[in-house]
Amino acid sequence: MIRNLSFTAMLPAAATLVDVRGGAALSAEGIRRRGGDKAAELTGRGLRPGARAVVAEPNPVDYLVAIFACWEVGLVAVAVNPGLRSEECENVLQATGASIWLGPQRPASGAPEQGEPRPLRLDDPALILMTSGTTGRPKGIVHSVRSLLARAALNSAEIGPHTLRESLCVLPVFFGHGLIGNVLTPLLAGGRVHLWPSPALGELAGLAGYLTANRISFMSSVPSFWKLALRVSARPGPVLERVHVGSAPLSIEHWRAIAEWGGTSGVFNMFGMTETANWIAGGSLDEAEARDGYVGRLWGGNVAIAADAAGRGEVLVQSPSMMLGYWQRPDLDEAAFVDGWFRTGDIGELDQAGNLILVGRSKSEINRGGIKIQAEEIDMLLERHEAIAEACAFGIPDAIAGEAVAAAIVLADGASFDPEALKAWCRARVRDEAVPSRLFAVAAIPRNDRGKIVRADVRAMVERQ
Numbered sequence: 001m002i003r004n005l006s007f008t009a010m011l012p013a014a015a016t017l018v019d020v021r022g023g024a025a026l027s028a029e030g031i032r033r034r035g036g037d038k039a040a041e042l043t044g045r046g047l048r049p050g051a052r053a054v055v056a057e058p059n060p061v062d063y064l065v066a067i068f069a070c071w072e073v074g075l076v077a078v079a080v081n082p083g084l085r086s087e088e089c090e091n092v093l094q095a096t097g098a099s100i101w102l103g104p105q106r107p108a109s110g111a112p113e114q115g116e117p118r119p120l121r122l123d124d125p126a127l128i129l130m131t132s133g134t135t136g137r138p139k140g141i142v143h144s145v146r147s148l149l150a151r152a153a154l155n156s157a158e159i160g161p162h163t164l165r166e167s168l169c170v171l172p173v174f175f176g177h178g179l180i181g182n183v184l185t186p187l188l189a190g191g192r193v194h195l196w197p198s199p200a201l202g203e204l205a206g207l208a209g210y211l212t213a214n215r216i217s218f219m220s221s222v223p224s225f226w227k228l229a230l231r232v233s234a235r236p237g238p239v240l241e242r243v244h245v246g247s248a249p250l251s252i253e254h255w256r257a258i259a260e261w262g263g264t265s266g267v268f269n270m271f272g273m274t275e276t277a278n279w280i281a282g283g284s285l286d287e288a289e290a291r292d293g294y295v296g297r298l299w300g301g302n303v304a305i306a307a308d309a310a311g312r313g314e315v316l317v318q319s320p321s322m323m324l325g326y327w328q329r330p331d332l333d334e335a336a337f338v339d340g341w342f343r344t345g346d347i348g349e350l351d352q353a354g355n356l357i358l359v360g361r362s363k364s365e366i367n368r369g370g371i372k373i374q375a376e377e378i379d380m381l382l383e384r385h386e387a388i389a390e391a392c393a394f395g396i397p398d399a400i401a402g403e404a405v406a407a408a409i410v411l412a413d414g415a416s417f418d419p420e421a422l423k424a425w426c427r428a429r430v431r432d433e434a435v436p437s438r439l440f441a442v443a444a445i446p447r448n449d450r451g452k453i454v455r456a457d458v459r460a461m462v463e464r465q
């Protein structure tokens with residue numbers, strides 16, 4: 001039995017957290033001291049190992065310290081958005097049976113599960129990430145100490161500790177991309193992590209200056225972040241060595257624009273999911289050879305395609321960082337795996353060298369008279385047009401074909417909306433069934449708190465127009 005598995009004790013001496021907005025820095029020793037104080041507070045509650053503690057601190061440093069303290073005394077940290085409303089808080093508590101709430105809202109929690117605190121063991125549940133929203137019945141993905149450490153180690157081996165020495169986290173720390181990829185990975189590699197979650201549009205004007213002044217070597221975010229940043233921020237000095245872009249489809253044109261802005265060809269299109277604790281593959285712009293959806297080889301583990309006659313199909317993976325399962329949802333666990341392979345829900349293909357190329361999500365397929373069209377494919381096509389800043393495709397009912405392709409688009413600055421000209425442009429580049437039959441000009445594409453497009457919400461928005 002391992003009784004001294006302390007996350008903060010594993011941190012190299014150089015590991016540091018920096019609160020960009022507050023200006024304070026916390027060294028590895030400071031993290032251990034703050035974490036120890038919080039752990040002592042939790043110990044006083046007498047909670048048994050394995051009890052769930054919801055973490056909802058608004059300050060990112062406090063958020064991380066609370067998670068580390070939970071692990072120190074054997075609690076399972078339930079990471080949630082600090083901005084949850086009262087009803088959402090109650091849903092989380094009910095779904096997880098949490099005994100304590102760490103955050104200013106402090107709703108009434110469940111009955112304490114009493115026991116003697118101890119650090120988590122390697123295969124104990126350590127983290128529950130809520131991924132399907134917090135209204136209705138939330139879905140929690142459970143990771144162990146082992147899966148988190150495996151992912152951080154594999155990430156570090158691929159990226160390199162030197163590149164991770166100065167990392168900027170612009171994502172919230174309550175979901176996997178931000179917490180595991182942008183924080184745990186560089187911290188365990190001895191890096192300095194600059195925490196600037198969800199910068200507002202006005203703040204983004206200072207992005208280049210911050211990158212240059214602090215010699216940021218690595219950062220990772222989502223495509224929507226870059227669509228804003230490239231509009232409002234000047235270019236930084238030549239400091240970025242590697243940039244990751246993930247959690248949503250990335251078109252070649254957008255990929256190139258990020259590389260040009262950052263002054264580096266080390267821009268990687270990433271493949272990962274919460275169930276695998278963040279990234280499991282990534283491909284650079286140089287490797288992509290102008291192929292949308294190129295994500296390269298797996299970073300540990302195996303990949304297979306449940307292919308159709310054309311060689312495309314659902315992507316199946318096996319990974320050392322696989323989740324333990326969905327919290328108290330054996331029905332979801334059973335549906336998620338087939339013969340030991342995890343069903344990602346992504347549609348992809350392998351090239352002759354065994355590299356993975358993603359073409360869409362099975363849930364966003366548009367079925368036009370039996371012909372399957374990937375909505376993400378249409379997104380990336382439309383975003384190649386100079387008049388379009390952003391696009392989101394989805395299916396709409398069609399009396400003849402069952403479904404037809406539609407898309408909401410955000411126009412580039414100064415561009416005019418000419419739907420027939422845009423359709424003609426598409427017709428010259430894709431098969432007829434993939435050409436949108438309807439286009440809607442919108443001011444913005446709605447996203448959830450993780451920066452991801454929810455296509456059903458986009459469809460509902462344009463239907464109200």
